[in-house]
Amino acid sequence: MKKLAFFDAKPYDKIWFDQLKESYNFKIKYFENKLNEDTAAMAAGSDGVVAFVNDTVDAPVIETLYKxxxxxxxxxSAGYNNVDFKAAYNKIHVVRVPAYSPYAVAEHAMALLLTLNRKIHRAYNRTRDYNFSLNGLTGFDLHGKTIGVVGTGKIGQVFIDICRGFGLQVLAYDPFPVEGKQIEYVSLSELCSKADIISLHCPLTKDTHHMINSQTLSQMRDGVVIVNTSRGALIDSEALLEAIKSKKVGAAGLDVYEEESELFFEDFSNTIIQDDILARLVSMPNVIVTSHQAFLTNEALHNIAETTLKNLKSYFDGEELKNEICYQCDKAPTCEKKHANRCF
Known part of the structure; x- marks a missing residue:
């Protein structure tokens, strides 16, 4: 029975991993600590490590695990921007969960949009105090509005389908357009200038880091609504804050934040948050911040556990690693996985 060290473990993680682990012949030791240079030594005696999106898998961590x-x-997780793949190459194989439930994330993005638009979060707080006034709760019809969708992978495509159901006109930007889906692609600048709402569904890369910045914000319509359920660093948070203060941005729904790694998934309700930008964003009536919960459905959690355990079993059984990724996978020439269908 192989032993796994499971970092940043939460109660909702354990539900499906505990139900499935024996069928894959694994023993799991859960750690509440995040994986980083200080905690990597806790994996001693394990055969493999399970990490999450806010764990730090840098060169020192990889070296400790390798030794x-x-x-x-x-x-x-699907995201992997927290991994130093060059340090891992030829030392540690890295596998991920490329798709767990595109519906979970897409539906959460629409939930943020609907809540922001119809001020449901504000109405909820009012009625709990028996304040039934409607002043300041006016929204707008989604029907007929233009929404810009940045990134048309599986999640983006599901989100587009949802938007069409509401009668929204969809524009999309993606360097790698999907054919056969009748999606209208435009440049990022055109999307910014024409969209009433912009929703981000793309990975975080060097090219997409701070793609929403002071320049792109200046190209947007006054009062634009921005939704981000992808990665926090797609948005320059300071530029967004200034755009909200100037009313360039009418509302923002953020499930992610670029400096979230030390905050999200934890309870800081009795603590004074030192991140001034996040504190300002949370305090604003036209901003909703959720703590990276877009993935959090029973279906997604089951799929995450099942795919993760399948990935590990494939490794230990010497099989092809379909969900492996290395620093060469996204480059040209692409990683051809010539070594027993593995990256190395």
């Missing part, structure tokens, strides 16, 4: 004889790291 402990660990050769496989399974990300229970």
């Amino acid at each position: 402990q004889g660990i050769r496989i790291l399974a990300l229970r």
